[in-house]
Amino acid sequence: MRKFNMSYVRRVGALEDSFLGSGLPYGTARILYEIGLAAQPISSAADPATTVQEIRTRLGGLDSGYVSRMLRTLESKGYVATERDPADGRRRLVRLTEDGFKQWDDLERRSEEHARLLLDPLTPRQRDRLNEALATADLLVRAATITLERVDPSDPMAQEAMGRYFAEIGDRFGFTVGDEGFGDDPTLRPPNGAFFIAASDGAPVASGAVREFDGTAEIKRMWVDPAWRGAGLGARLLRHLEAEALRLGHRVVRLDTRDVLSEAIGMYERAGYQRIDRYNDNPHATHFFRKELAQA
Amino acid sequence: MRKFNMSYVRRVGALEDSFLGSGLPYGTARILYEIGLAAQPISSAADPATTVQEIRTRLGGLDSGYVSRMLRTLESKGYVATERDPADGRRRLVRLTEDGFKQWDDLERRSEEHARLLLDPLTPRQRDRLNEALATADLLVRAATITLERVDPSDPMAQEAMGRYFAEIGDRFGFTVGDEGFGDDPTLRPPNGAFFIAASDGAPVASGAVREFDGTAEIKRMWVDPAWRGAGLGARLLRHLEAEALRLGHRVVRLDTRDVLSEAIGMYERAGYQRIDRYNDNPHATHFFRKELAQA
DNA sequence: TCATATATCTGACTTTAGTCAGGTAACTGC
DNA sequence: GCAGTTACCTGACTAAAGTCAGATATATGA
Structure with missing residues (x-):
């Protein structure tokens, strides 16, 4: 496992660095991505807006000041909009703007592209094996970290x-x-x-x-x-x-x-x-x- | 694959953060680890000393000044010793001191411990499946990034x-x-x-x-x-x-x-x-x- | 032997990432 | 209606990570 971490991070982790390439630092991009995810109609509850808190817990308990500052950055770039939560005035609802969605799609596309490039040298069979292995590992690691x-x-x-x-x-x-x-x-x-x-x-x-x-x-x-x-x-x-x-x-x-x-x-x-x-x-x-x- | 990265890094990546826990910042610990690896008799060429350049390329082309500074830090803590390469006076040979080896083993131990803790909730069968999946993924990713x-x-x-x-x-x-x-x-x-x-x-x-x-x-x-x-x-x-x-x-x-x-x-x-x-x-x-x- | 290239180092600098200590407004329970 | 909480924000700070522009000593090729 440790061996895998070292080698994987060195290769693919560097890949996810290109998570930026968008001009956004990693942390900020992560938040943008998370807001976009919440808006995706994957889960049953597809509300286009999230709360700040939701983002914080989903990213593993980031400091509230830290997140706040990053939201301010994203807001000033015009990628997200915030408003008071009518249900609870202390909370703020955060949602992507149109530009924000564009950025989000860009991240997706870039990431997809990077993955494609990485997998390019593999044969289709190898690619399938890799996907399967990663899916298994993912499920188990998730299960272990519950x-x-x-x-x-x-x-x-x-x-x-x-x-x-x-x-x-x-x-x-x-x-x-x-x-x-x-x-x-x-x-x-x-x-x-x-x-x-x-x-x-x-x-x-x-x-x-x-x-x-x-x-x-x-x-x-x-x-x-x-x-x-x-x-x-x-x-x-x-x-x-x-x-x-x-x-x-x-x-x-x-x-x-x-x-x-x-x-x-x-x-x-x-x-x-x-x-x-x-x-x-x-x-x-x-x-x-x-x-x-x-x-x- | 992207999905895996996000989820894996969020869980286990944070784990490798404990790569420190040694009082060393991540970058410096990585270098210490790399020097130690070179000394490990895994590959046929088990020279206890590496060159600065070797470290740089193995870690993916880090800035020479950056590495130099980190080596200085490690040296001042007594973990590594450097000397002129007799074969080429421009190069420096770097090797772990006894204390450095202790640190290296510590990193290994800590990392092992962390992995154990993470895998603890899994059944032995699940653990085996995970290991197998990771090994497969590792080989394929390595193959792809050649x-x-x-x-x-x-x-x-x-x-x-x-x-x-x-x-x-x-x-x-x-x-x-x-x-x-x-x-x-x-x-x-x-x-x-x-x-x-x-x-x-x-x-x-x-x-x-x-x-x-x-x-x-x-x-x-x-x-x-x-x-x-x-x-x-x-x-x-x-x-x-x-x-x-x-x-x-x-x-x-x-x-x-x-x-x-x-x-x-x-x-x-x-x-x-x-x-x-x-x-x-x-x-x-x-x-x-x-x-x-x-x-x- | 001299121009050029290489390996490393030093110093000055920037950006990220993250922490901590308050502050303000809104909600909640009694 | 008020004490205590909660959700978010602001400002001040730190350490890590990395970049860039030289400087220095050594090797290499013509």
Whole structure:
């Protein structure tokens, strides 16, 4: 890995330096790029404007003054426009101007061109192999750098995760859950419960919670972003939740799920969960599991 | 690829920032590392000392003043020692001191540790997949960034390549070639010939030449570093040599090789070469080939 | 032997990248 | 409605990274 870093950065990293070539220093170009990305209709939420904060967290917690200054630069060059967020006057909405989009496309084009040039000497087969290798490496590195954090269930990230969780359940099972129905379950908070979020680049990609139920621990709200399934994230989260259950003083964990979620059921079984009889009155659940935790 | 760069650098690139953690700024640490690398008995030529120039080219053509200053810093910290090169008084030999080696090992250790930490959340199987993917990507990127250049046969790189070529032939076929026997073949020079070197990180990894022989073009000195075989480098070099033959006004290329070199023979056949009768009196050759070049 | 080229060094300079310590206006919870 | 937070901004600062224009000593070719 280290070897790869050295050699890759020396070759291709220098390439990304041409990230500039646009007359913009690297940091500034990065911000421009990030603003443009947010406007791209890739994710479901394709709002052409972002907040300053969003940019900061997506770029890994840059200093607010630093970002502010760079935004000022971009603004003075006419690449971005800012305005007060009507929803919260402290925030500023940032969006690319027409010129900014031109710059953004330019960055893309230049970068594309550079990649093409680099790959030119390779045969098509080699190129395919390289792309595949990079895609694999990317997924795994992303998976490895996911952070697991306990948050309050009312935290915006938690809300987003639960929103998607319920939306998906609704989609798959043909019912809708009231928008506000999951907002504030106090059992998922300390001292007797906990809610965890797995985040990548500041966006939630998985969630899960433990709470007390009927004298044992119960796992709730297990959800993994569809794009991230199969990366071992669920199992990792599960281990984390079990450790938390142990910490909360429980020796037994139970959970319910639904027959249609066969991947989840497989995961629970692989993790040592045993099928048991119905232990609650959840109308959506069809399968019930239980596991005895080993002492740490 | 661009996607990978963005995401990888954001995660792991920041990792390599800890390349410092040693109190040395990144640039300086890079130089220390490079000097240490040169001393490592990885390559056949494991001279504990390098020249300033070597460092500069290996790091991609840094400014000489910049490097000089960093060397001064390293020297003042007691990590490197320099001396006049007895072979050429303009040059300076640079080597790590004992303390310098300690620092170098520290960098290695720290970097290793960091990689371990990063990979920790992955399952062993995932880790293996990642390593494999990175190794593949590394090889291909290296292959893609090789430079093909015409040099004079007396150029040190050319000399090194031919030296290894003859050494290998000698090894494999049980005879030795006089050290000075290949030094100066004027037929491999313009106007009627050309010698090409494929280099990676300033080290020759493949060589090949065209010359005129008996009214047609002849390819000579085809050699690919054993570590690089199978990466399509030979075929690429061959295409290049054919283009050069064409440029020199030839329509036909011939070459000889030896039965034991089955990979080479396969490559020539795949490239459209046809077996012909002996056309010269090279005692080491057993196979003879010919190809008619298409107009560009 | 002399003109020219090469390898390195020194000094003066610029641009990036980033940190830190406040400041201001807007929101939030009690 | 007010204390405390939050989101963003400004100014002052630093260190790193790199560029450029000579200077110096050594080698090389005619």
